[in-house]
Ligand SMILES: Nc1nc2c(c(=O)[nH]1)N[C@H]1C(S)=C(S)[C@@H](COP(=O)(O)OP(=O)(O)OC[C@H]3O[C@@H](n4cnc5c(=O)[nH]c(N)nc54)[C@H](O)[C@@H]3O)O[C@H]1N2
Ligand SMILES: Nc1nc2c(c(=O)[nH]1)N[C@H]1C(S)=C(S)[C@@H](COP(=O)(O)OP(=O)(O)OC[C@H]3O[C@@H](n4cnc5c(=O)[nH]c(N)nc54)[C@H](O)[C@@H]3O)O[C@H]1N2
Ligand code: SF4
């Protein structure tokens with residue numbers, strides 16, 4: 188009797204788990220969403236953030252119409268206008284800017300709001316259009332650039348282990364990763380391994396909810412992980428447990444790296460990392476004698492001045508132990524490099540080569556930009572040096588367009604706001620970066636109000652501007668076909684028809700999969716150990732003068748928000764409570780701070796407010812306050828990015844979100 192329909196889709200959020208979901212639609216309304224029970228990685232579960240996604244799509248504060256600013260920049264005062272009026276104004280302004288300043292004065296600032304290959308940062312939306320205008324290129328370095336670069340230098344490809352193979356591991360190191368918060372679906376595979384006797388260790392300056400569930404937690408001093416890796420290998424050599432055959436057949440630079448390892452005896456490593464020598468020795472011994480060993484090292488680890496090097500040296504561990512031979516051994520960081528969805532974004536449409544603007548440098552690289560076009564991003568909440576960003580966004584000579592679903596702090600500075608569809612309302616193609624599957628997202632319902640998908644927004648704008656280039660008008664399904672036609676063996680037999688019918692599909696890799704068992708995709712075919720003297724780069728906070736700002740601030744993933752996405756969700760905000768900063772009892776006592784007391788967390792860049800939570804979950808000298816809150820919903824109107832410096836890490840210009848010094852002072 189009921190006309191209920193099941194529509195298979197995919198979570199768009201920047202999360203490794205890339206869940207497949209099923210939406211039940213009745214009378215054109217989405218009434219239920221659940222994790223796809225058939226998907227081998229989703230296994231029927233979503234997460235605390237997304238369980239009420241349908242309510243979020245219908246939230247009162249959803250942006251439903253184009254708007255034009257009426258108040259001063261930053262005020263968030265707008266009037267509704269029609270799409271025609273919006274496109275008129277945008278066309279006129281873009282043309283004038285290109286004529287007067289050249290196309291490079293336009294910065295298309297694309298973030299990670301959706302990982303879709305059509306609508307979001309992995310893919311195509313807007314890129315051909317920007318090439319026609321000759322706009323600056325955008326480098327999305329905010330998340331994983333340092334670690335990926337480090338891994339590629341060692342391995343040739345950052346893809347690493349199939350995370351499902353954690354079920355086969357006997358020793359698991361959760362290294363700078365908070366699995367139960369930032370990608371909990373891996374946990375089921377870890378539990379499977381434990382059922383077979385695996386030992387699980389967390390290496391994290393914070394005793395996280397994940398660390399609570401492990402067999403052992405090593406509270407490492409932030410930014411010293413590469414030194415720990417060298418110390419563990421020192422023990423492996425002392426135990427004579429290196430895999431000589433693998434070293435000879437599949438690596439290069441071993442003689443020299445061996446010397447480097449020998450210069451990191453456990454006592455020295457204990458000194459650097461703050462982990463007792465005895466614990467380093469015990470874990471090193473375990474590592475020496477346990478095959479296969481799997482390392483889960485994710486992004487938290489590389490948000491430091493030495494973060495790229497940390498991943499490079501950590502990826503060398505299985506090269507020494509020979510774990511890369513085994514499906515349950517190696518390092519899992521991001522599976523992105525195993526994904527071969529490619530499309531021609533038509534750089535040939537550029538009249539001449541253009542400069543690149545760096546996502547994390549919006550505070551300092553906006554000076555000569557005349558149009559900032561923000562989509563799927565919230566720089567006022569997520570990017571470093573937040574106070575400087577606001578000063579830039581407030582400039583009267585800057586024309587800012589923000590394409591959004593919700594009225595973020597960034598929207599408050601827009602000249603024109605365009606309403607964007609959410610995931611149940613548009614097509615998209617996805618590849619989780621924590622597993623080996625592609626997923627298709629079929630729209631389940633009509634968009635509310637006048638929301639348009641990003642692809643459609645660019646098609647309409649191109650038409651409004653009278654642009655003739657035919658490829659600007661490719662439909663979503665045509666673009667998806669192009670993406671799937673890369674010709675890579677991992678894509679053989681994976682067609683759009685099949686994806687739309689089945690919802691998700693595993694890329695053509697063997698199962699179980701050991702990517703580097705037979706060699707590495709480097710020029711020599713060998714794993715490249717770090718060059719002499721470059722196996723450990725200390726973090727900023729490990730080497731800077733700490734006399735004025737003595738505490739290292741870590742700003743990890745929040746359990747209730749996904750970056751700043753959901754920072755306006757009433758239920759998740761209620762559950763996240765007021766912002767806190769974790770402070771070790773000794774540091775609290777030294778400052779006369781009491782539990783629950785509100786403090787200013789400050790440095791030369793600015794300050795934010797939080798309530799002290801005295802806790803031995805952090806080591807002395809380390810404080811922590813999660814990312815993701817909207818500044819305008821935070822006490823004092825700022826979140827932790829007010830004290831995060833715009834500083835490059837050692838590789839890929841990765842940002843240093845967890846590598847900043849602060850002081851705490853009572854709010855008077
Ligand atoms: N709930 C939730 N899930 C998320 C996100 C979110 O905001 N909320 N964000 C998503 C995104 S965009 C990403 S990139 C991933 C990030 O996922 P994770 O990699 O888990 O990121 P973080 O929470 O930044 O850091 C993980 C852990 O690293 C620790 N850490 C910090 N510095 C160091 C160090 O120097 N050494 C070691 N060993 N550990 C260190 C932190 O204390 C933290 O517990 O998660 C995704 N998933
Ligand atoms: N202090 C601190 N800051 C951090 C981090 C940290 O560890 N510490 N982590 C960093 C990391 S890992 C990341 S990845 C960045 C993320 O930073 P951003 O890329 O800026 O991501 P979000 O803050 O989630 O903002 C994404 C916005 O996109 C919108 N959106 C979602 N889907 C769509 C869509 O289909 N179309 C359009 N037009 N908009 C959409 C959402 O509503 C949301 O407002 O944050 C970084 N910021
Ligand atoms: S945020 Fe991550 S865990 Fe939650 S539904 Fe999306 S992909 Fe799954």
Ligand SMILES: [Mo]
Nearest residue numbers: 201330331486
């Ligand atoms: Mo990220």
